[in-house]
Amino acid sequence: MIVLDTHIWHWWTNQILGKLSAPIIELIEQADDVAVSAISCFEMSWLVRHDRIDLGCRFDQWLEEVEASQCVRFLPVTPRIASLAPHCPNIIKIHKIA
Numbered sequence: 782m783i784v785l786d787t788h789i790w791h792w793w794t795n796q797i798l799g800k801l802s803a804p805i806i807e808l809i810e811q812a813d814d815v816a817v818s819a820i821s822c823f824e825m826s827w828l829v830r831h832d833r834i835d836l837g838c839r840f841d842q843w844l845e846e847v848e849a850s851q852c853v854r855f856l857p858v859t860p861r862i863a864s865l866a867p868h869c870p871n872i873i874k875i876h877k878i879a
Contacts, residue, residue: 783812784856787821791834794847816854 785793792800793809801809809815822844827833829840836843847853 782814782816783809784816784818785809785821785853787817787824787828790817790821790853791825791828794852795836814854815852816856818858819855820858822855 789801789809791797793806825834825844826840829836829843848855
């Protein structure tokens with residue numbers, strides 16, 4: 782399983798040119814399972830609402846299309862995950878190693 786952060790999810794799902802290298806796209810597409818934290822839905826909605834990104838349609842419409850495509854699995858943010866998140870060590874983000 783590969784878990785994408787919000788920006789990687791946006792760039793990959795919307796095929797934003799120049800943001801992800803070919804090897805990273807291949808890594809994502811060859812993964813057995815691609816997942817996104819449910820909190821990324823909040824972040825994407827916020828980015829759209831504040832004109833930071835343009836999806837070409839309303840966010841709810843875009844999300845319905847993503848859900849219907851089944852290209853990603855949404856992982857819940859449980860109370861345990863939320864409480865442990867601030868204590869995680871720094872993680873190298875996939876787009877920084879591309």
